[in-house]
Amino acid sequence: MKTVAVVxxxxxxxxxxxxxxxxxxxxxxxxxxxxxxxxxxxxxxxxILLDISLPEMDGTEVLKRIRADDRLKAIPxxxxxxxxxxxxREKFFKMGFDDYISKPIIDENILIQAIHKLLA
Amino acid sequence: xxxxxxxxxxxxxxxxRRMGGKKLVLEILQIFRTQxxxxxxxxxxxHQNRDFxxxxxxxxxxxSSSAYVGATELRALCxxxxxxxxxxxxxxxxxxxxxxxxxxxxxxxYTEEREGDYRK
Numbered sequence: 001m002k003t004v005a006v007v008x009x010x011x012x013x014x015x016x017x018x019x020x021x022x023x024x025x026x027x028x029x030x031x032x033x034x035x036x037x038x039x040x041x042x043x044x045x046x047x048i049l050l051d052i053s054l055p056e057m058d059g060t061e062v063l064k065r066i067r068a069d070d071r072l073k074a075i076p077x078x079x080x081x082x083x084x085x086x087x088x089r090e091k092f093f094k095m096g097f098d099d100y101i102s103k104p105i106i107d108e109n110i111l112i113q114a115i116h117k118l119l120a
Numbered sequence: 121x122x123x124x125x126x127x128x129x130x131x132x133x134x135x136x137r138r139m140g141g142k143k144l145v146l147e148i149l150q151i152f153r154t155q156x157x158x159x160x161x162x163x164x165x166x167h168q169n170r171d172f173x174x175x176x177x178x179x180x181x182x183x184s185s186s187a188y189v190g191a192t193e194l195r196a197l198c199x200x201x202x203x204x205x206x207x208x209x210x211x212x213x214x215x216x217x218x219x220x221x222x223x224x225x226x227x228x229x230y231t232e233e234r235e236g237d238y239r240k
Contacts, residue, residue: 009181010155010181010184010185011151011155012148012151012152012155012184012185012188013184015144015147015148015151016136016139016140016144016148016188019139019140019144020139020140053177053180053181055177082180082183082184103184103187104184104187104188106135108139
């Protein structure tokens with residue numbers, strides 16, 4: 001089973017992502033980007049769900065570090081954001097995200113399909 | 121609390137139940153109740169210290185959590201506070217603190233009552 005890392009400081013979002021995805025993937029959870037980057041050096045996930053508004057180091061900075069790391073740079077990363085607007089799609093792709101999901105997660109199928117597509 | 125109260129959208133909790141059953145609803149309600157008290161305290165302290173960055177992040181976080189439990193007016197207020205914090209509008213934020221506290225108390229009461237309903 002492939003591994004999806006959820007990097008998100010809000011416990012409710014982490015819980016919901018786990019409930020939605022645990023039938024399909026092994027889920028690992030991190031509350032901060034710093035914690036996630038340290039753990040990724042030991043164990044590389046197959047895909048990362050990355051919150052943008054993280055304490056200490058925000059999601060865009062975490063993404064930069066992932067893309068600058070030869071070992072991690074090919075991992076698909078999906079932005080999790082409550083900021084998303086209709087015209088944000090291009091902005092997230094330009095930053096280097098592979099997709100984005102708006103929070104709150106109302107329709108689980110959008111999340112499942114986005115991940116399935118990237119891990120197919 | 122009045123079941124027809126416009127501050128709350130009961131379909132939000134039913135959507136959670138569809139995704140993960142009563143167990144998920146109860147866990148999200150418990151997380152909300154714990155996190156919301158923390159966020160209230162963070163926001164009040166951040167305002168006193170004119171720490172707009174923390175205030176913005178806490179309001180952003182509570183906005184997302186409020187949506188999961190259907191606390192629509194609290195969510196709208198958090199969104200407004202998040203925007204004002206981004207613009208560093210301390211005086212305008214001050215005028216929202218009292219209504220914010222009231223909405224938080226209302227949401228805590230609502231979620232306590234719903235927790236009782238979902239335990240039946």
